[in-house]
Amino acid sequence: MNDETNLGSEAIPSEAITPEGIPVVQPPPSFPRELRGWVRDLAVALTLAMVIIVFLYQPVKVEGTSMAPLLSDQERIFINKFVYRFEPIGRGDVIVFWYPLDHSKSFIKRVIGLPGESIELRRGRLFINGKEITEEYVPQMFFDGSSYGPTRIPQGSYFVMGDHRDSSNDSRMFGTVPREFIYGKAVFAYWPVDHFGTIPAVEASPK
Secondary structure: OOOOOOOOOOOOHHHHHHOOEEEEOOOOOOOOHHHHHHHHHHHHHHHHHHHHHHHOOOEEEEEOOOOOOOOOOOEEEEEEEHHOOOOOOOOEEEEEEEOOOOOOOEEEEEEEEEOOEEEEEEEOOOOOEEEEEEEEOOOOHHOOOOOOEEEEOOOOOEEOOOOOHHHHHOOOHHHEEEHEEEEEEEEEEEEEEHHHHEEEOOOOEOO
């Protein structure tokens, strides 16, 4: 015969019962104890947030005006360092990469041309594979009337330019950017507060 008693989920722990079998009512936790619990939970939450920021996102400061008006000089943004492990680099993405001519420097530009495409600028107008492309993210006041190409983008590389076309050191000067030099995608601006919000990837479209 099995004398073991199965207790329900509301059973009183044995240490909370007196020898006479009378349950002992435990006093409610004191305020300092509750406060310690809140502090502990807050510390755990902050630690997890820091881990996410350090390993998934990186805060960076924009220097220069080559991506104006989207990004301004001294603006603070977050870049996603792992997004391109799960999705391809797309036309219109704003990327951060090691400067091909000096790997100690980082640049931020917009992806204009993809691997294998033919790219050409005719008095500032963009042509990809012979078709003219509309670039709504380039304001008329920042338009550059210069010409470039045509040239074919090597496999595994990307053609990048700044939105402020007449004030941008980009692929027109230093050539295409190899995939291994690209280490992040600009995703969120947090300072100044009037720029607070996501950074959209606006793809150029054929006319």
